[in-house]
Amino acid sequence: MKNKKSNFSEWYTEVIQEAELADIRYNVKGFLAHMPWSVRTMKNMYCIVERELEKKGHEPAWFPALIPESYFKKEAEHAEGFSADVFWVTEGGSDNTKFSERLALRPTSETAMYSMFSLWIRTWRDLPYKIYQSCQVWRFEGKSTRPFIRGREFYWTEAHDVFETKEEAEKQVEEDRDTTCNVLKEFAIPFIFFKRPEHDKFKGAVSTYAADSIMPDGKVIQLPSTHFLGQNFSKAFNIKFVDKKGDEKHAWQTCYGPAVWRIFGALVAIHGDDKGLILPPSIAPLVAVIIPIYFKGSDQKVMEKANSIKKLLESRCISAKVDDRAEHTPGWKYNYWELKGVPIRIEVGPKDIEKNQLVLVRRDTGEKAAIKESELVEKITKFSEEIQSNLAKRAEKFFKEHISEANDMAQLKKLLDEQGGLVKVEWCGSEECADNIKADTVGGDIRGTPLGKEEKPKGKCIRCGKKAEQVVYVGKAY
RNA sequence: GGGGCUGUGGGCUAGUCUGGUAUGCUCCGGGGUUCGGGACUCCGUGACCUGAGUUCAAAUCUCAGCAGCCCCA
Secondary structure (H helix, E strand, O other), X not given: OOOOOOOHXXXXXXXXXXXXXXXXXXXXXXXOEEOHHHHHHXXXXXXXXXXXXXXXOOEEOOOOOEEEHHHHOOOHHHHHHHHHHOEEEEEEOOOOEEEEEEEEEOOOXXXXXXXXXXXXXXXXXXXXXXXXXXXXXXXXOOOOOEOOOEOOEEEEEEEEEEEOOHHHHHHHHHHHHHHHHXXXXXXXXXOEXXXXXXXXXOOOOOEXXXXXXXXXXXXXXXXXXXXXXXXXXHHHHOOEEEOOOOOEEEOEEEEEEOOHHHHHHHHHHHHOEOOEOOOOOOOOOOOEEEEEOOOOOXXXXXXXXXXXXXXXXXXXXXOEEEOOOOOOOHXXXXXXXXXXXXXEEEEEOHHHHHHOXXXXXXXXXXXXXXXXXXXXXXXHHHHHHHHHHHHHHHHHHHHHXXXXXXXXXXXXXXXXXXXXXXXXXXXXXXXXXXXXXXXXXXXXXXXXXXXXXXXXXXXXXXXXOOEOOEEEEEEEEO
């Protein structure tokens, strides 16, 4: 395995292939064949995301993948913003009948859902209306694609909420931040939740907020984003309700898009090491893998013990598997499961059976412990918690080490070049300065101001020297 | 968006400059010995990205396409 620190790009590509997460040989740009190990992990991640959304009053729904061009174009800014990103379906059937109207392969589902919302939402009693769907979306990305980071097809969840008042919709943004916080915590991924600057909003939104984390190469990665849509779409799609006084009003809307596919990419990158993946126990398809060690004559005893351990763990809802493949040696299996990122390995051999003990090995630290068989469940639970918190701690440490502060352009450029991450600066708020900062630093974007933790600027804009209006963070993003 | 590099059995790779017989490792299938940190050995199957061109002859040269990787914007 390549070295993650010195050669992140190649390490990442290698781990995707070696850990059998995805196969890039499908030969359509930006599309992947997803393999069981990553899908199992992402399904667990989806569970956490969906549970959190449902806890907060969202109902599941499924909408079509095809959107008629006329729907797609209803909100002008949205249509304009996404126009370069759409795959169009134009014909079908054996005689290639052209459709009367082009159909967009959804790049996001606002325009699919809101055409229905206008029929479904009639009165204040229908509100708030909160639904979500987990689905694939397609975007004709021009930038270079990377597995789980930027694809022309990706897997996400999108929540769409409709309210009576502006205040309720604005409050939803905070709820979405809370959801992001709870979800990313389960994945042990640190982040800052930013309010994006005006020039970097979701097309069609009034304001955009997004969680940014930092990858091992110092690049910033956008994770869930949430958008206050105001009445832009409700006006375009005629989503109206009759309020308690009998007046007809346009609704207020938000949408929220946590992309499990991309979060998985960040998780692989952030937690992995030179042996491969390290999965947080909260989402690992297996928390423990049992490696039986046997020689001729004692096979049966060892296998019986291994299987009884598996049964015991499963009875306590701890996912476990016995790797009983006869064709591989124990050493080979150690490496195999380390590559896959299973948090805990349990070794059972004849010597252990004699001593009534088991050997546990932690994936994150490599630490080995001989434990009494009677303490197994207790120790596994303890190790899981420790691994979970250790991964979070490690990630947090790296994240904090990559947040810095600059007072002038030279310093900003130096920090971005040398360590990347997020650099705090003061900014006048003009798009011109943002563009200049990006040009001067070769790619440094203004990611925004942390929501709920806005700081008062004390000095001048780092670029133009005029009075600063905001304290913002700059980073080079994926 | 721009530039560079690459495409050879399932995976990795030699061969490409200088056109002619495709190398090795690994995986896979079978046999035997092994098994507490990627075992050993014997046998076997299996490949030149696609299309066009040049040529007696193309993995090799030319052009186009597709895909991937890297760097820059």
